[in-house]
Amino acid sequence: MNRKYFYDYNTFLREKFGEKVYKICLNAGFTCPNRDGTLGTNGCIYCNNASFSPSISYHNQDIHQQIREGIAIGQKYKANKFIAYFQPYTNTYAPVEKLEYIYQQVLQYPEIVGIAIGTRPDAVDSEKINLLAKLAQKTFISIEYGVQSIYDDTLKWIQRGHNYQSFLQAMAISQNKGLHLCAHLMIGFPQETKEQILATAAVMNQVGIQGIKLHNLLITKDTVLAQMYEKNPFPLLDFTEYVSLICDFLERLAPTIVCERLYANTSQEYLIAPSWPAIRGGQMSDAVNQELKRRESYQGRLVLQETKSASNSDKEVHHARRT
Numbered sequence: 001m002n003r004k005y006f007y008d009y010n011t012f013l014r015e016k017f018g019e020k021v022y023k024i025c026l027n028a029g030f031t032c033p034n035r036d037g038t039l040g041t042n043g044c045i046y047c048n049n050a051s052f053s054p055s056i057s058y059h060n061q062d063i064h065q066q067i068r069e070g071i072a073i074g075q076k077y078k079a080n081k082f083i084a085y086f087q088p089y090t091n092t093y094a095p096v097e098k099l100e101y102i103y104q105q106v107l108q109y110p111e112i113v114g115i116a117i118g119t120r121p122d123a124v125d126s127e128k129i130n131l132l133a134k135l136a137q138k139t140f141i142s143i144e145y146g147v148q149s150i151y152d153d154t155l156k157w158i159q160r161g162h163n164y165q166s167f168l169q170a171m172a173i174s175q176n177k178g179l180h181l182c183a184h185l186m187i188g189f190p191q192e193t194k195e196q197i198l199a200t201a202a203v204m205n206q207v208g209i210q211g212i213k214l215h216n217l218l219i220t221k222d223t224v225l226a227q228m229y230e231k232n233p234f235p236l237l238d239f240t241e242y243v244s245l246i247c248d249f250l251e252r253l254a255p256t257i258v259c260e261r262l263y264a265n266t267s268q269e270y271l272i273a274p275s276w277p278a279i280r281g282g283q284m285s286d287a288v289n290q291e292l293k294r295r296e297s298y299q300g301r302l303v304l305q306e307t308k309s310a311s312n313s314d315k316e317v318h319h320a321r322r323t
């Protein structure tokens with residue numbers, strides 16, 4: 001088996017569950033406060049759920065049918081264990097009783113060993129977190145918070161409808177509850193400098209997440225961003241630039257944080273720019289792995305180096321005090 005120079009999701013799942021685990025994308029019919037008029041109706045400027053969530057097409061499909069079909073597909077790939085992934089829109093955006101009903105439905109299946117829930121940081125509260133914490137006593141529960149950026153100027157530009165503080169508040173009520181906490185970040189916003197992007201890795205090391213999903217900024221059809229890009233095109237990262245930047249990011253990311261995703265892919269059907277996110281699965285992971293190997297580097301190398309030099313300088317201080 002090829003050595004991995006970063007902590008990838010398959011490795012994490014094998015460590016946790018002892019075997020291959022297949023993720024089933026489910027559409028439980030949720031909406032989103034940035035779509036239903038509560039915060040807005042246009043959504044985040046880049047959002048076209050159909051472009052990033054295959055389960056969007058299951059909209060009116062019974063959840064049990066979705067699960068059964070997902071299990072059948074996973075079994076073709078020789079998986080016996082499954083994570084139910086509530087992916088499109090905001091999957092905690094409902095009263096807590098309804099959430100419990102929805103989540104419990106999928107837990108009836110012995111093959112389902114956990115639930116992953118994609119949501120916005122401003123769509124959780126203590127009551128919802130307590131429900132998830134209760135479920136986490138029996139099964140694996142992952143909350144995937146859509147952070148996107150730690151910079152409020154960027155969050156405003158993408159019309160996200162919440163600020164970075166919302167994520168910190170969500171983390172404050174989610175930590176130490178037996179939950180696996182994952183942050184989604186977008187890389188490549190035109191107003192963010194390389195230094196700002198890399199500083200984000202250091203921030204992520206401090207906030208208490210166990211997982212991260214990285215998405216490259218891409219322009220998809222039928223979005224506000226597509227209209228903006230058409231009027232005023234701005235530079236987007238090409239494949240080589242993105243791989244290099246992700247390796248820089250991973251070198252600064254704690255080695256204990258699992259990289260659940262390295263990029264956002266979509267089909268040509270939706271894609272406007274850049275052209276490379278239609279690459280086949282595995283290609284990005286291979287490219288990042290190769291680049292880290294070429295650098296003789298790995299995830300967390302700079303974090304470990306910093307820790308080492310801090311402990312050396314501590315020793316020097318102690319030594320100086322003694323002499």
Ligand code: SF4
Nearest residue numbers: 032034043044047089
């Ligand atoms: S990206 Fe998520 S939060 Fe933003 S509009 Fe789309 S579904 Fe809503």
